[in-house]
Amino acid sequence: MSVCLPDSIRMRLPYLLARAHQRQLDVFARHTAAFDIAGREYGLMLLLEAHHHLWQSQIAEALGLDRTTVTYLVDALEKRDWVARRRDPADRRAHVVALTAAGEKALADIKPAVVEAKKELLAPLSEQEQDQLRDLLVRLITTEAS
Amino acid sequence: MSVCLPDSIRMRLPYLLARAHQRQLDVFARHTAAFDIAGREYGLMLLLEAHHHLWQSQIAEALGLDRTTVTYLVDALEKRDWVARRRDPADRRAHVVALTAAGEKALADIKPAVVEAKKELLAPLSEQEQDQLRDLLVRLITTEAS
DNA sequence: TATTGTTATACTCTATAACTATA
DNA sequence: TATAGTTATAGAGTATAACAATA
Numbered sequence: 165m166s167v168c169l170p171d172s173i174r175m176r177l178p179y180l181l182a183r184a185h186q187r188q189l190d191v192f193a194r195h196t197a198a199f200d201i202a203g204r205e206y207g208l209m210l211l212l213e214a215h216h217h218l219w220q221s222q223i224a225e226a227l228g229l230d231r232t233t234v235t236y237l238v239d240a241l242e243k244r245d246w247v248a249r250r251r252d253p254a255d256r257r258a259h260v261v262a263l264t265a266a267g268e269k270a271l272a273d274i275k276p277a278v279v280e281a282k283k284e285l286l287a288p289l290s291e292q293e294q295d296q297l298r299d300l301l302v303r304l305i306t307t308e309a310s
Numbered sequence: 311m312s313v314c315l316p317d318s319i320r321m322r323l324p325y326l327l328a329r330a331h332q333r334q335l336d337v338f339a340r341h342t343a344a345f346d347i348a349g350r351e352y353g354l355m356l357l358l359e360a361h362h363h364l365w366q367s368q369i370a371e372a373l374g375l376d377r378t379t380v381t382y383l384v385d386a387l388e389k390r391d392w393v394a395r396r397r398d399p400a401d402r403r404a405h406v407v408a409l410t411a412a413g414e415k416a417l418a419d420i421k422p423a424v425v426e427a428k429k430e431l432l433a434p435l436s437e438q439e440q441d442q443l444r445d446l447l448v449r450l451i452t453t454e455a456s
Numbered sequence: 457t458a459t460t461g462t463t464a465t466a467c468t469c470t471a472t473a474a475c476t477a478t479a
Numbered sequence: 480t481a482t483a484g485t486t487a488t489a490g491a492g493t494a495t496a497a498c499a500a501t502a
Binding site: 365377381 | 459
């Protein structure tokens with residue numbers, strides 16, 4: 165019944181990236197099921213934790229997303245009161261996004277689950293190999309827009 | 311204007327995998343734009359090239375997809391006459407899928423474009439690093455279902 | 457009863473185009 | 480004119496549930 169996957173597919177980078185991405189989504193979802201947060205939402209909150217106040221267009225640029233996607237992302241987090249928008253007094257076209265106190269608390273609550281997810285995801289690799297993988301992927305993607 | 315991405319995100323594996331996957335899709339699409347084929351369709355055709363006759367359920371298992379997804383995938387390729395379904399005489403519940411002559415020709419036509427895409431995608435890495443990356447990803451995903 | 461495949465339906469993620477409000 | 484953000488719409492990609500045919 166089981167079909168042996170030929171090397172022509174098993175060693176294709178697109179296949180490997182798709183599967184790895186899929187596994188990552190699955191592991192993250194399982195570990196954070198109690199928190200009602202998606203991976204990219206968590207990523208946005210981390211970004212706001214580091215930068216405190218960002219325009220939506222800056223978020224889009226940093227995360228490699230379209231501005232419309234960021235609108236929906238911020239909408240979803242604002243509904244949970246984890247982030248807040250306000251007009252930038254210096255440029256009233258722009259919306260400044262920041263974590264709320266509730267958002268900071270949520271982030272703190274969720275982090276341990278994310279650490280566990282990371283552990284499970286990376287369990288097959290040694291510390292050194294994990295760094296190697298990250299390094300290779302960084303170099304693979306930074307050619308992109310530059 | 312440009313926002314510096316903090317390491318807390320830039321070095322997160324989920325982020326890196328998402329970006330790498332995104333870049334791979336983009337590069338593949340650009341190089342195969344003349345052929346009207348998606349990456350996972352190409353992957354399925356490679357699988358059929360290696361195995362000649364497979365049940366849809368075997369395809370689903372091999373590629374890590376749902377059976378319904380395979381139904382739609384085969385539908386799309388059958389519309390272009392690149393694959394054909396027929397009932398398996400030995401088990402009339404099952405559909406055997408195989409490349410058609412036109413499918414084999416299409417695959418041969420598309421392959422050079424895919425080779426170019428692969429070259430562009432992997433340009434930032436040396437041969438040795440490419441093998442390393444593949445090896446690390448294989449080990450990351452083979453824990454999955456096992 | 458279990459399995460193969462199909463259909464209907466829906467959800468996630470993302471993007472394009474047209475719009476508004478500012479600059 | 481150009482930019483920031485929103486809305487409507489749509490397209491991938493994938494999945495769940497109910498179903499028909501077959502084992």
